[in-house]
Amino acid sequence: MNILDILQHGLLNFSLLQIVITLFFATQITILAVTLYLHREQTHKGLKLHPILQHYFRLHLWMTTGMLTKEWVAIHRKHHAKCETEDDPHSPQHHGIKKVLFSGVELYKRERVKKETLDKYGKGTPNDWVENLIYSKFHFLGIALMLIIDIALFGIIGLSFWAIQIAWIPFFAAGVINGLGHWSGYRNYSTDDCSTNLTRFGFVIGGEELHNNHHAFPSSCKFSHKKGEYDWGWTVIKLLNKIGLAKIKKTIPELEQSNSPSIDLETVKAMLTHKVNLLQEYVKDVVKPAIAQEYNANTRKLKKSTDKFLNSMSIDWRFLDDDAKNLFKQYIKTSPTIETIIQFREDLKEIWESKGKSTEQMIDAIKEWCHNAEQSGVDTLQDFAKKLQTCRLKSI
Numbered sequence: 001m002n003i004l005d006i007l008q009h010g011l012l013n014f015s016l017l018q019i020v021i022t023l024f025f026a027t028q029i030t031i032l033a034v035t036l037y038l039h040r041e042q043t044h045k046g047l048k049l050h051p052i053l054q055h056y057f058r059l060h061l062w063m064t065t066g067m068l069t070k071e072w073v074a075i076h077r078k079h080h081a082k083c084e085t086e087d088d089p090h091s092p093q094h095h096g097i098k099k100v101l102f103s104g105v106e107l108y109k110r111e112r113v114k115k116e117t118l119d120k121y122g123k124g125t126p127n128d129w130v131e132n133l134i135y136s137k138f139h140f141l142g143i144a145l146m147l148i149i150d151i152a153l154f155g156i157i158g159l160s161f162w163a164i165q166i167a168w169i170p171f172f173a174a175g176v177i178n179g180l181g182h183w184s185g186y187r188n189y190s191t192d193d194c195s196t197n198l199t200r201f202g203f204v205i206g207g208e209e210l211h212n213n214h215h216a217f218p219s220s221c222k223f224s225h226k227k228g229e230y231d232w233g234w235t236v237i238k239l240l241n242k243i244g245l246a247k248i249k250k251t252i253p254e255l256e257q258s259n260s261p262s263i264d265l266e267t268v269k270a271m272l273t274h275k276v277n278l279l280q281e282y283v284k285d286v287v288k289p290a291i292a293q294e295y296n297a298n299t300r301k302l303k304k305s306t307d308k309f310l311n312s313m314s315i316d317w318r319f320l321d322d323d324a325k326n327l328f329k330q331y332i333k334t335s336p337t338i339e340t341i342i343q344f345r346e347d348l349k350e351i352w353e354s355k356g357k358s359t360e361q362m363i364d365a366i367k368e369w370c371h372n373a374e375q376s377g378v379d380t381l382q383d384f385a386k387k388l389q390t391c392r393l394k395s396i
Contacts, residue, residue: 010155019154023161027168028206030064033057034072034173035206035233036246042125043073046221047237048247058126062135063142065169069131071112074122078111079178080218081121083193084319089117090178093194093319097183104174172205181211187314188226189216189276190283194319200229207231216276219250254394261389263367265359270391271366275352278388282345283313285387286380287338294335313345341381344373 014022037057040046049057061067075089082088089111092100100107111117135142143166150158150165176198185196195215202209202223210223210231217225224231240246255274271278291306309331312324320328332339351365366388373385 008155010151010153010158012153014154016157019157019161022154023164026064026161026165029060030165030168031172031204031206031208032233032236033060033064034169035208036237037061038067038069038072039076039208040221040233040237042069043076044219044221044250046219046248046250048249049240050245053240053245054126055130058130058135059142063146064165066140066143067169068112068135068139070118070122070125070127073125074118074120075108075111077121078117080215083195083215084182084316090174091194092179092183097179100179100182101175104178105170107178108170108174173208177205177208177211181208185212187212188280189213190279190314191215191276192316194315197229200226202230203232206236207233217252220252221248222251225252256392256394257387257390258392259390261386263363263370263389265363266392267389268359268362268366270393271388272352273393274391275349278391279345279349280314282348282384283310286341286378286384287313287345289380290337290341290378291331294337337378340376341378344369344376344381 012018036047037049037054038061041049041054058069061069078087079089079091084091084093086094088094090100090104090107095107146165147159147162150162152158154161180198181196182194183196185198187196189212191212193215195212197212198209200210207223207230208214210225210229213223213225213229214220221237222231222234224234237246237248241248253273255270255277288310291309305327308324309327312320312327315324328342332342348369351362351369354362354365357365370385370389373381376382
């Protein structure tokens with residue numbers, strides 16, 4: 001085979017269909033390298049990969065993205081620490097959805113050169129000779145090598161193959177997840193940010209589509225939490241765990257209801273672990289039935305208004321638009337019952353998020369909250385207070 005044949009057909013001489021299939025698998029490996037290695041292991045320590053996999057993923061990412069472990073980890077940890085603030089490296093609430101979606105790489109590059117970000121948030125990442133003398137020193141050499149390999153394997157069409165490989169992570173991770181994942185979708189949890197789940201079926205981006213679930217429980221290496229959700233990354237993790245190439249370290253402790261209601265240390269642990277889940281259940285089990293009873297929402301206009309109000313309760317007040325804020329004020333102004341249950345929700349949230357309180361003080365505060373809720377005269381609120389007292393973490 002001469003040089004012209006290699007340039008035209010490549011060493012593999014694949015058909016277009018074979019090239020497309022190969023590209024699909026190649027991009028999925030890149031996604032898995034990001035979600036398993038960079039995200040779930042290096043950033044949040046939710047699992048431990050075998051050294052062979054760690055080194056392979058580092059090499060693969062160097063050749064397909066040019067990203068360094070320390071930089072990616074530091075930027076993502078800062079995102080969680082400063083989420084939806086001016087210091088968040090890529091919040092669409094501050095940079096705008098268009099900027100994050102289409103220019104997410106620029107925001108990444110801007111942040112990765114900040115020494116204070118790398119020093120503060122990049123600890124515990126690889127610092128061996130390969131990282132220092134090859135990956136860091138020759139930052140984009142891997143991408144150039146990947147171009148040569150793709151053209152050699154697939155011919156001139158390998159240039160397009162390479163371009164898609166290189167653009168895959170910048171678009172989906174830096175753009176779609178960081179942008180749309182904080183802009184549109186559905187929410188399982190009332191987190192203190194705007195994170196959303198883009199879809200229930202997390203496959204194209206390795207399970208990263210379930211972004212609100214991740215923000216609710218960052219250290220868990222399993223992103224699918226509710227019935228009907230699927231996390232492709234978790235499926236791979238379970239397979240790797242079975243063959244000894246990965247160790248699962250952190251998942252969500254399941255919540256169960258005890259037959260003996262009480263408020264003690266175990267109750268507090270369960271509440272704090274699942275506070276974002278319980279706040280969302282509060283909306284579903286307390287607020288929604290109260291609104292239905294209070295307004296008898298049987299007109300389309302009122303139902304639409306009610307749905308918007310309930311959805312807005314999943315978002316922190318500071319992120320609501322003016323229409324949603326006015327809707328809040330309208331419901332509170334026209335109904336003492338709605339005002340009461342919203343105030344109880346804020347009081348409970350304040351207890352769970354209070355700093356400097358001892359365990360005994362928190363137990364006393366929750367007891368008082370439950371007592372006041374049971375005396376409120378609001379049926380749904382009374383039922384929720386009784387349910388809280390039965391919360392426990394399921395024993396493994």
